[in-house]
Amino acid sequence: MIVLGIETSCDETSASVVKDFKVLSNVVKTQSIHIEYGGVVPDLASKDHEKKILNVVNASLKEANICLSDIDAVAVTYGSGLLGSLIVGLNFAKGLCVGLNIPLIGVSHLVGHLSSSFINKEILYPHLSLIVSGGHTQIWLVKSSHQYSVIANTVDDAAGEAFDKGARILGLSYPGGPEIEKKSKDGNPNKYIFTIPEVKQNPLNFSFSGLKTALLYKKKELDTLKEYHLSDLAASYQHAIVKTLLVKLERAITQYKINNITIVGGVSANLYFRELAKSLEQKYDLRIVFPDMEYCTDNAAMIAMAGYLQLKDKQYSDLTIEANPNIVYN
Numbered sequence: 001m002i003v004l005g006i007e008t009s010c011d012e013t014s015a016s017v018v019k020d021f022k023v024l025s026n027v028v029k030t031q032s033i034h035i036e037y038g039g040v041v042p043d044l045a046s047k048d049h050e051k052k053i054l055n056v057v058n059a060s061l062k063e064a065n066i067c068l069s070d071i072d073a074v075a076v077t078y079g080s081g082l083l084g085s086l087i088v089g090l091n092f093a094k095g096l097c098v099g100l101n102i103p104l105i106g107v108s109h110l111v112g113h114l115s116s117s118f119i120n121k122e123i124l125y126p127h128l129s130l131i132v133s134g135g136h137t138q139i140w141l142v143k144s145s146h147q148y149s150v151i152a153n154t155v156d157d158a159a160g161e162a163f164d165k166g167a168r169i170l171g172l173s174y175p176g177g178p179e180i181e182k183k184s185k186d187g188n189p190n191k192y193i194f195t196i197p198e199v200k201q202n203p204l205n206f207s208f209s210g211l212k213t214a215l216l217y218k219k220k221e222l223d224t225l226k227e228y229h230l231s232d233l234a235a236s237y238q239h240a241i242v243k244t245l246l247v248k249l250e251r252a253i254t255q256y257k258i259n260n261i262t263i264v265g266g267v268s269a270n271l272y273f274r275e276l277a278k279s280l281e282q283k284y285d286l287r288i289v290f291p292d293m294e295y296c297t298d299n300a301a302m303i304a305m306a307g308y309l310q311l312k313d314k315q316y317s318d319l320t321i322e323a324n325p326n327i328v329y330n
């Protein structure tokens with residue numbers, strides 16, 4: 001079975017071909033037009049997707065060495081994301097499905113991230129998945145390709161957002177995660193202690209907005225004392241974000257007694273995070289799977305893989321499916 005995946009939810013125009021669990025191609029064009037604005041400009045993003053989508057899809061078919069008639073289904077991100085950008089990918093996918101008379105599979109962006117761990121790895125059900133992206137921080141209990149429930153959520157910022165906002169405070173560029181990780185390499189993660197934020201109503205939930213404020217005050221204090229050292233502060237802040245994620249994950253593991261774990265989404269590319277997560281593996285006899293690096297941040301291979309898993313379970317979408325910028329996951 002061959003699935004074409006399309007992802008245009010934010011600032012990556014991406015297309016991928018997956019055949020029987022194997023990624024045959026994954027073309028990702030990241031838009032550079034937003035750099036001068038320090039964040040993604042929605043209008044510019046959708047126009048750029050329109051300009052690039054045909055070439056990106058053609059390139060993915062060529063790289064996979066297949067033609068349109070070989071495709072069994074098209075999987076596409078229908079939400080969450082930027083409305084205009086989602087519409088470009090969704091309409092393109094619908095056109096292909098009508099033209100080729102094949103099923104359409106609408107994939108939510110988070111189910112896409114969830115499915116990235118299936119690329120080149122064997123993942124069992126049920127498992128817990130910690131999804132850490134720029135817009136979401138959640139733990140899901142995953143029972144099958146289409147049965148899941150959200151068991152933990154952030155009450156304010158997402159982990160990726162904490163990296164991005166923290167980077168801005170430290171004078172680093174966007175996206176902040178990789179920048180903070182780079183600066184942290186020569187820093188001492190235990191130099192400054194940030195308190196792990198707790199959410200009273202639910203000990204599994206995350207909160208990151210207080211950490212960002214604590215970082216701001218710490219930087220001001222160190223500036224005044226002329227003791228500011230970027231690497232140490234970046235490393236300590238990164239440590240606090242990672243510890244927060246792992247403390248909550250540890251609680252979920254104890255509560256749900258599940259030892260198959262995946263950690264996915266942009267922040268899962270962080271090597272310090274991966275290293276600290278490994279220590280949980282020994283402590284609880286777990287199997288923690290991180291996606292291969294290239295599938296952590298947004299890409300269409302994860303959407304194609306989600307589509308492939310759903311196609312196997314005969315989970316198709318109606319052609320009337322609409323773009324949904326704010327999917328509520330629960």
Ligand code: KG4
Nearest residue numbers: 133134135160175176177266267270297298
């Ligand atoms: O999953 P993703 O590519 O897009 C969303 O769905 O949001 O995640 C992007 C987020 C950004 O906040 C970025 O700063 C963060 O992932 N990120 C990282 C790293 N690479 C990307 N955070 C920490 N360390 C990294 N190496």
Ligand code: ZN
Nearest residue numbers: 109133297298
């Ligand atoms: Zn994403």
